[in-house]
Amino acid sequence: MHIAATYYDGNVAIGRPGSVEDEGDTLLIHDDAGRELAQWRAADVRLSKGLRESSAPLQLFRRPPHLDRLVVATPADADALIRRFPRLLRGNGAIGMVRIGLWTAAAVVSIALLVFVVMPALAERLAQAMPATVEARLGVMLRDQFLRAIVDKAARDAGRPVCRTPGGDAVLERLAGQLAAATGSPVEVRVTVANSRIINAFALPGGQIVVTRGLLDFAADPDELAGVVAHELGHVAHRHPTAAAIKHAGGAFLIGLLIGDVSGGSAMAVAASTILDARYSRDAEREADAYATALMRANGYDPTATAALLERLEREHGQTFDVPPLLSTHPQLAERQAILAGAATGAPHAALTTPDWSILKAICGEPTAAVRPER
């Protein structure tokens, strides 16, 4: 075998015309005068991968740190060389794919670890460590964003995203104050009524609690509402909302990182992190339920009221509940009813007087107070 080739010694930028011969497992490279330029062990030789066209010249190199190169210009010579050393063509892709697979697995595992293990633990610690004033600001900020998302369009257009009356505000403040007093928590609780037909209640960082007009309308008696507020107070006491906010932001960032396109994938990442959030939140819901039951009992209210409300909610609204099923982070209803109903005690008294309850029911300015039958 005698193949014409140009040799670059990796030291001086001049190509030397010459030839390659094979001697066993070695490529012998000579210049045109017959002087030996180099000996390459065939096992070290690689084919330059950038040239993909079949008619392109072959460019051979050795593993780093070697910088000498060999160029076989004519297709016939290139074919002859490949026929002699077929393994030059092999191994170019296969090893690469294994490595890519390993890196991918490593990246997915480490991101998953970060999202499912490190971020929740870190978020809980950070939430506990967050100064109360910062948490309060975060709460106000998130509440305003949140209201924008859930308030009815008609209410927003009317410039009334939040239901307020002087009397209603006072009743709400009293209810939250009574419930919170039993906890001895230093967090200042603030209940806002969102002008939305959705039936739900939410806890946000810094003691911000949002209940919807839909929930106020749906609640049959003060204890049902008190139970829901107590449940949200449970979230506040455990700082769940703050931890969730940190976890959401961190999760979106991490998934954005994996996808690589931080700006482009972020919309998907945010949605994905909401779905990922569901499992963590079920534990939190159980904690909040237990807390609410204790709180209701301490105040002498009916701890089974929330169970009744949830049962009616399922009967009347089915599985479509209050938020899209994909976004719903509440535990299975049957499970929750079991926890809440198991807490029944004797001699409960109502959380609000009848006049106060009527004032609160009218906070959104609609004639809904007298519609529900007495229980």
Next chain:
Amino acid sequence: MQDVIAETTPSVDGASKAGVAYADASFDGRRGPLFRLCLVNLLLTLVTFGVYRFWARTHVRRYFWSHTRIGTDRFEYTGTARELLLGFLVAVALIFVPAFAIEFLSPIAQSSGLGGVVYALNAVYGLGFACLVWAAIYRMWRYRLSRTLWRGVRFHLDGSTWLFVAGSLRRIILTTLSLWLAYPYFSIGQTRDIATNARFGTTRFSFDGSARSLLAPWLRHWAIAAASIAGVVALFALGAKAEGEAGTPVPGVVGVVVAIVIVAVSYTRYRVVEARYVLGHLRFAEARFESKLSTGATLRTLLLYLLALAGVVAVGILIGWGVFLLMVGALPIPADAAARPEDLAVQFAVPAALALGVVVLVVSMFSLSLKHVVLTFGFAHHVFSTLTVTNPQAFDRATQDTTAEMPRFGEGLAQGLDIGAF
């Protein structure tokens, strides 16, 4: 001697080239194989949750580098995907995590009554961001040159990143103060900083261009742009006046489109002139470069790219719409849904967000392939097939710099900031 160097008597354009050795540069890639490479890259990037992008980049660079040659000698890209991955991780740890933390905390600081502080910080942050972009550009060049091999000899970029950033800052401030009339001062300064710090082996490149020579073409573009903007403003002023007399807004829209086209063409023409000038004043010992890059070819490539991009956006919207419909179909919609449009809006929010995400993802991924196959390919083809090196024997004397310090990983900043064509 090498066959690379043709001792010519009648030179190609018949100018005073007789007796001067020259070598033509060329780019002999083909769109088909590059497109297939990009499709495979896209597929593997999707399958590996984006991890493959480092390998994808490396493969595309190898393609472009090894299909570019001066005379018969091809360039070789010796960088590896692992170096890009490492660079990305380092940049994430040092820059993007703190930046993200600031982003997350600044609204809280703002609502804490620290608004003034936040505005001041944002201004510093913005300037710091611009500095980061220049640092990324310089480091990108340093990495790429150190991974570029020609005739078995490496390129290098010396000099300090932070000196380059300081120089860029000084030039951008002066250019802005001149109302951008002195823009060539900025752009030639940037080029000079990089070109005079670049080496092939142990020998340094030099640059003998001056901003003054580009002032005339730049001022022409500046005047055209200023006139176009003034024209649009005048058109709208007239339109506002005519509004009372039942005028239509159509002339205004057409005027804006025409103005954008005029400014874009004029700017492209200037950039081509600048590219020719910069290449023409780059020197390597006695070797010089001459470019015959044309505005027409460049504009054709840009137009082709815009058309292809429009196609991809259309396909992305179709796919996103499909995803939306599929997800909405899977949702349980209550019987009285029509009576409660607001509840429906809430139900549709998640599918709509996901569909939007899909559209953005499809467009951003496919547009990268398009960018390679249409834009980068077209530019590489035009730039190198119109480039001639005179006295190429100067490169024969270059020797490998075996002591130079090489960056161990690369382009983290540039990747994070999305700088660089590929």
